[in-house]
Amino acid sequence: MSDKELSVFSWNHVTTPPRGVRSHSINAENPTGAPGQAAQAASALGPGRKGSPAFDLPAGETAVLADIAGPGVIRHIWITVPDRTAAGPFVLRDLVLRFTWDGRDVPAVEVPLGDFFCNGFAARALVTSEPIVVAPTGGMNSYFPMPFRSRARIELVNEHGGVVPGVFYQVDYTTGDEVGDDAGYFHAQWRRSNGTTPLGEDHVILDGVHGTGTYVGTFVGLTSLHRYWWGEGEVKFYLDGDRELPSLCSTGLEDYAGGAWAFQDELRRSSEPEIVTFSAPYHGYPQHAHRDSSKASDFSTEALPMHGLYRWHLPDPIYFAEQIRVTLQQIGAWDFGLFERSDDVATVAYWYQIGEPGVRPLPGARDRSPR
Template sequence: MKFILINSVLVIFCHLNVMGQIYNYQEDVKTKSIWESTIVKANSSKVFTEIEGPGIIKKLWLTTFPSNDKENIELAKNVIINIYWENSESAAVSVPLADFFCQPLKLQAIENHFFHSTNNQLLFASTIPMPFRKTARLEVKNSLDKEFELFFGIDIESKVIEKDAMYLHTYWQNSIDLSADEPFLILPELNGKGRYLGTHLSLYQRNPFKNWPWYTRPVTIFLDSKSNNQKPSLYIKTLDDFFGSAWWDREDEHNTYTYQYIGRPLVETDKHNNLKIVLYRYHIQEPLWFKESIKIEIGKNWNWGNQKIESGNWTTTSFLYLNEPSNEFNLKGKY
C-alpha cells in the first residue's frame, strides 16, 4: 500500500492482490453457515457438528443460557471444546471454553484479532482460520453435574485447500501454587513442522506488590534446536517484553488495554490483595516458524531486591499450526 500527499489530499494506492480479495468473485468457493442448538448432558461429551471438507472454518460462535457471574465462569472453565481433524482419534484442539476464547478468569466484553465478545454473558466467538481437507468434528465435554443447551454458529468456506495449509492445534497447561523459583512450561518440546501463532496467559498472584516483581521472568523460545544442549532462538528477559509491553514496574496505574495482537484485558485486585491478570499475544507480524521442533518456557524469577515473591496459579493456552492433523499433546493440569 502506498500513501501520497497531493495538495493536502491523501491518496491511497492499494495493491489489488491485497484489497481485491474483499470484492473479487471466487468461482470455486461456496459459503456455508450452520446455526443450531443441542442439549449437552451432565458429565458427558457431545459432538455438536461434523463437517465434510475440504474447507476452512472462518468463524466459530458459541453461547448458552447465562446465570450469575459465579455459575457462568464455572461453566466456561468446566466445559472443554475439542476439535478433531481428518477423523483423527485425538483432538488437535482441547481447551476449556474460557481459556480458548480469551476470557480465562472472568467473562467480559473483549475484542482482538481472533476473539470477541460483546458482554459477560457466556458469549464466545473466534475468527481463527481452521482449514481441513476431509472432515472436521467439533465436540464439547461437560464436567458439570448439570446439563445445558449449547447454541452454535459456524461459518465455513467450502473450497480446495492449498497443499501447504496447516491444521490448528492448541496446548493448555496450568500450575497451581507455582513458586518464584520454579519455571513454567508454555509449550513442551514438540517435534514437527509449523508456525506458533500465539499465547493466552492468566495468573492469580498472591501479594503482587505495586511494582509487580512476579513478572521478572525470562521467556526462552527454541526453534529447530534442542533445548538441552543449544542456546534458545529467542531470549526475552521479562514477561512484559514478551507480551509486547515494557516497564510494568514503573506504571502509576496498572490499567487494562486491548489491541489487535497484544493485550492486558483483565487487571483486578481483590480485598485480600490478590491479583487476577490476563494477557495475550499473537505473532502475526513477526511469525515464529519451525521446521523440526519448538519449545517455549517461562523461566524462574530473577532476584528483585528484598521482596518475597509468593506463589501463584499460572495457566496458558498456546495456539499453533502444524502440518499434521493430530499431535502428541493432551489436556494437562486441573482446576
C-alpha cells in the same frame, strides 16, 4: 499455516468468490450447514420464526457442534454460554472445546472454553483483537482460519456439575477450498503450573511438538501467589536444534504482551499508580482483578490477584522446521532485585503444523478449577 492461509486475515475475495468454493453456516437452526436448510424449526410465532436458537447441554454430555466433510476452511466461530449455573460457577473453565481434523485419533484442540477465548479464571473479560474477540456480554468469537482436507469435527464437552442451559453457537466455513500440502492444521493446547513448581523451574507453555509449522499466539492467565511484582519472567522459544538456550526470548512478561513497567499509569502521579488494562489487535492485558466475580461465596469477594494477557504472532509469525518448545520463567521483582516465584499459571498455545502433535491429555475439571 502457509503464507496463503495467513492472507485469510485480510479482505481477500470480497468481490469474486474462488471457483467452486461455497459458504456455509452451522448453528442450532441448521445443525448440518446444508444449503437451503436453515431456520426450519417453528416457534410460537410460526414456522421459521426463531424456533431453535440454542440447546441445553447436560452434565457429562458432549455436543457435536460441527461435523463437516472437506476440503474446506473454518472461518469464524461464535459461541456464548452462561458463566454460572444452579450447579455453581466456573462454567467457562468446566466446558471444553475439542477440535479434530481429518479423522485423527488425537484432538488438535482440547482447551477450556473460556481460556481458548482469552477469558481466564472462568471469568468474563472484553477482548478486542485480530483473531479473538469477546464482546458484551460473553459473545466469544474466533477468526483463526482452520483448513481441513477430508473432515472437521468440533465438540463441546460439559464437565460442569450440572446442565448448562442456553448454549448459542455458530460455525461459519467454506467448502471446496484448495487446501495445499503446505497448509498446516490449527492447534491449541492448555497447560497449568498450579503453584507447586519448584523455584527456578520454568512453566511450560508448549512442548513435544515435532513437525513443520508456525506458532501464532499465547494466552497467559496468572494468579499471583507471592507478594510484589509478578511479571519479570521471559517467554522463551526453543526452535529446531535449540537445547540449553533459546533462539528467541522476551524481556519480561508484560513486555511480551506489548506493555511496559508493570502496566502502571505513572503519569497520574498518584501515590499508588493505577493498573491499566488494554486490548489491542495483536497484544493485550484485558484481565486484572482481585475480587471474586463468580458469586461462589456469600462471605467475601476477596481473591488472589488475577492477570490475563495475550500476544498474537500474526504479523511476526514464529516458524519452526522440526520442533518447538515454549516456556515462561516465573520471576518477580521488588526494590532489592529479582526473585524466583511459583505462581498459578495457566496458558494456551496456538499454532499451525504439519505432522502429528505430541499427546497431552487435558486435566480433569477438578484440576482445572480456578483458585
